[in-house]
Amino acid sequence: MRYYGTVIRPPSEADSYILQVTYGCSHNRCTFCGTYRDKPFQVRPAEEVQQDLTLARQIVPDTRRVFLADGNALVLSARRLVTILDSLAAAFPNLQRVAAYANARDLLQKSREELALLRDKGLRLLYLGLESGHDEVLRRIHKGATAADMIEAVRRAQAEDIRVSVIGLLGIGGQELSLAHAEATGRVVSVMDPRYLSLLTLMLVPGTPLYEQWRQGTFQPLEPEALLSELRHMLLHLERLSGCVFRTNHASNYLPLAGTLPKDKPRLLATLDAALSRGRAVLRPEAWRAL
Template identity: 45%
Template sequence: MRYEGTVYRPPSEAGSLIIQLTIGCARNTCTFCNMYKDKKFRIRPLEEVAEDLEMARKYYSHIKVRRIFLADGDALIVKTKDLLYILDKCHEYFPEVERISVYGAPKDILGKTPEELKQLKDAGLDMVYMGLESGDDEVLKEVKKGVTSEEMIAAGIKVREAGMILSMTIISGLGGKKRWREHALNSARVISAIKPEYVGFLTLMVEPGTELYDQYNRGEVELLDPHEVLDETELFIRSVDAEGTMFRANHASNYIALGGTLNGERDKILAQIEESRRRSKFRPDIFRGI
């Protein structure tokens, strides 16, 4: 396999074969993200991607590859016919594969017809990871996400109606001290409308090389402290209505680890929050990471 630059994948894809279908992120405007700043976006030639799959098969000749993740930031921007070709190659070289997944930017999802998404699902694209970041339109505008909350809802519903598994992420603290309530309440509103299979909380980290980093150093952004992050998370949990959605806040960026299934384990999650608040024992910033 040939990789260009740093390769990112969701935590749950730690054991997956990662194949770069695209390089970088097509939009790359989010003020908080430094993941693809060192790359110029492009779609790799399909022949190269197929060669990587063939190389991977030879390398893992005695290992069953159960999961494949097609990187980088927004593989769904690739034309449907080309995606179908790569999915076919995945199954040709790895007939044992049980799940193929991608990051799906909302605009790329909305750019596919329902029929195209169903084609991709039938061809073996099983799971899409979509970054909500926030359900609050003002926060989305400030961080230059490039979509509205209603577009987020429409994209999420399209993925679910196609029969794919949908995992969404929210960045706790992204609204800062100014809009933490709106961030929590509107994020709960969006998740309630979509009811994805998974929703994960990350906690905001200000990374060098980002626009947010410069804003923070100019005093334009006030970050939440760990107790305020708990308050925001509690408001989200009390407000969300997404029966069956698995909630997780166990990313390396989080101050504490939380988990449970909505709505049935709401009280369990709230008890975890209250216990953490009482103990005031949080992961030190030096041990937090992306």
């Protein structure tokens, strides 16, 4: 199993076999993201993918979960993805689910029939970086999609029974748009009604445009207490969800929370209020935060 460059995956894919089918991210323009800045997007040659699979079949034959890397494997054509999914099914008899990152454009470019086929072939979960439900924030960070695009993308996947894990980014609106970002993100996720919602917290990465904006004073990040208030505001605007698994367990967050919405909303708000009243002593130390 060979990996090229930085390879990331969601925390919930920690036990999955990671198969690189693309390198980098086809968008690679989000101002806060430094993950693939030094790794130009490429589709990995099909022969190499098959060679890795042959090796994995010998080393980890009991694989039940596979994560397709890198940044947005769903950019591949449905035909190419079907070939990969068929190979995975042949290699791993116990395979239960295949997951990948996807952006809104990848999903909107797939037809309903293609999404249904991918689901039947084993693609069960997509991780979509919403970051914010606020269009001005999305525009400023060069996300390349509007909130309406994201809603439609999630709707299309879920209509074909592909679960979606939506990822939001606390602090990405800066001080100026913090509460508007929180409210809009809560409302957009409420419309999406995804199976999973994970929140990360912004970390300014040297070499990214957002880092430069901060250095030049045109972006003002939030202090930890303000980030908790933003999270509280977002939670208040998460409504009408029908059993959404909610997590802030990523290493970038100051306060790990876990629950199911709407059932656990009162408990999560109470935990947040307690943390807000007790101050930084109960938060993850800055030095322990990571992407």
